[in-house]
Amino acid sequence: MPEAKLHHRLLILVLGLCLNLTPLQAWSISGDDLPDIGAASGNLFTPAQEKQLGKTFMRYIRATQPVITDPLMDDYINKLGNSLVEHSQEQGSKFTFFLVDSPQVNAYAGPGGYIGVYTGLALTTQSESELAAVLAHEITHVTQKHLQRAWYAASNMSLVQGAALLAAIILGATAGGDAAIAATMGAQAAMQQQQINFTRQNEKEADRLGINILHDADYDPHAMPTFFARMGRANKSYGTELPEFLRTHPVTNSRIADSLGRAEKFPYRQRPDSLRYLLLRASLRQQSFEEPDEAIRHFRTLLKEGRYRDEAATHYGLSLALLRADHYREASDELNKLMQEHPDTLEYVVTASRTHMEAGRKKQAINLLEQSAHKFPLSYPLQVTLSEFYLRAGLADKAYKKLKLLASLQPENTQTYKLLAQAAAALGNKAESHEFMAMHYYLMGALEASLMQLKIALRVPGLDFYRTARLESQLKKVQLEIDELKKEHDK
Structure with a gap:
């Protein structure tokens, strides 16, 4: 069955499937670990079972x-x-x-x-x-x-x-x-x-x-x-x-x-909006325009007429639109002004570094991110963007080490596994690259694509016993889930 047809029914079937087959939580759950949902009069899920259900649910959300x-x-x-x-x-x-x-x-x-x-x-x-x-x-x-x-x-x-x-x-x-x-x-x-x-x-x-x-x-x-x-x-x-x-x-x-x-039982509390909330809105507004030139005109009009809720956030929206339109110099000018007031704001640092990278200034982009990542070592946006830029600059070994750590900290982040696959491929680790890509597709709910990546990984010459066993186990579990979906569809 084409994968698109499977996706059409994934969300309808996911909860029933979660209670009848084992989701692949980091490829580690065995076929004997199926949850006992209990009687209707008792507790239906333990915390671990509910967490397992949620992970499976999220995969199919991403698929649809x-x-x-x-x-x-x-x-x-x-x-x-x-x-x-x-x-x-x-x-x-x-x-x-x-x-x-x-x-x-x-x-x-x-x-x-x-x-x-x-x-x-x-x-x-x-x-x-x-x-x-x-x-x-x-x-x-x-x-x-x-x-x-x-x-x-x-x-x-x-x-x-x-x-x-x-x-x-x-x-x-x-x-x-x-x-x-x-x-x-x-x-x-x-x-x-x-x-x-x-x-x-x-x-x-x-x-x-x-x-x-x-x-x-x-x-x-x-x-x-x-x-x-x-x-x-x-x-x-x-x-x-x-x-x-x-x-x-x-x-x-x-x-x-x-x-x-x-x-009314609580006293009125006027809480100022955080800068990051305002920047989120500006970013979403910028993305809502199909063409970047439309977004540029929108933000420039707001600034010219003074019709904005927050001036800095409006300038940030303009910088994003300029970056999307490949107007790198103007985007950098906007971001430099913003960073003078708030030099450690994540949105400004990441967007400024991306502007450097897209303009071909790879060294400046990486230096800016490295400085900020040193200050905020636990910031995922800084670390994953830096990893991406290491890859683009041909520093696959640095990217690989950083991404392996990020994957251990955020095991459900699809972007991390996709970048890991690229890093492993650049380092010549073909089987590992396909394995990481299989996990990316699996977390995205793309089961057929995940299965294909695992089959390719198993065909790489020179696999040791442990990697072969792990890949075969992963393939078996993905195939089981595909079969269950097809079975439900054919009823």
Whole structure:
């Protein structure tokens, strides 16, 4: 079966598959380690099983949605999200936050602490506290085990029907989307209403505890009802073409009033937006223009007319647009001015170094990154960009060492494995290069491509016994998952 057809059904099948086969967590889980999901009356998942489920879920999210891999954006949304987690019931747990490149105004929580935010929602927020409010809301869906409750609610349905219901809840499916999934899987018509009622109960709980998180994390608790109220006003103007957020997080007068009443228990707190939040918005706005020249005109007009929320962020958006248009000198001029005020801001340093690199100034690009990486050795955006530039400068050995460390620290980062594959190839390690590329494709949910890379690796002459055994084990597991997907599709 072509891989594109498999991808079409991945998200519908993933939860059922996760409970029936072993996901490849760093290629290490054996076929005897299948989770026992337990009876409907007991706990459905242990923490380890839920984490395993989340990893598998995330692979298929990457296969079907345009997840942003930009290290700067990824770093910001994860730091913001995990700072909120520290004030939740899951304090000390590591959640994974990611941005989906889509104009939809929506967000969703998946199993194991995987929380997605659409770029359209990030741009719709008018303060960092509002973005934090959405994240706090989704965090609570995870901490309150709403997905486990959803499985219990679906336990009287078939496995496939229950998985379809969970997929609809996790992905924030609209009523129409849920009905479409149900029709595809042959589920009962009552399933749609069951999901809607269940969601309303979850939403109230997520609002209540999310507001507490906002207050404890020193954000404005009033940001949640403020955002809801603005969405409620949009509800009236959109008619039947509602944004996804309004369909999946129904905003009613009673809900707005309830959240406002809870927020009023806390004193008003005016928290200034961080520079990184403003830079994220500028970067997303710049990317929203199909042509860089359109973005350049947009930011220059804002600066000329003084119609900006933050002047530095607007100049940053202009620098990104100039870089995209290959206007390297002008981009460097903008960034040099910005770095005079904030020399250690990650966004400025990485973008300035990339401007040097694209202009052919490889030594300057690497020197700038090395200086910053020395100051901030744990910064993933600095380290992965430096690794990329080492490769481009022909310093594969330096890149390889740094990337191996990054892979151990962030084993689910797809970009790291892709760069590792390039570094290993440059060093003449053909089998290892294909193995790393297989992991990249696997994490992307591209199972057929992953399988092909493993087959190529096994054909490399001179493999020792241990590498051959590991590759064969990996290939077997990927093939098993492909077979399971085909089996479900053919039912």
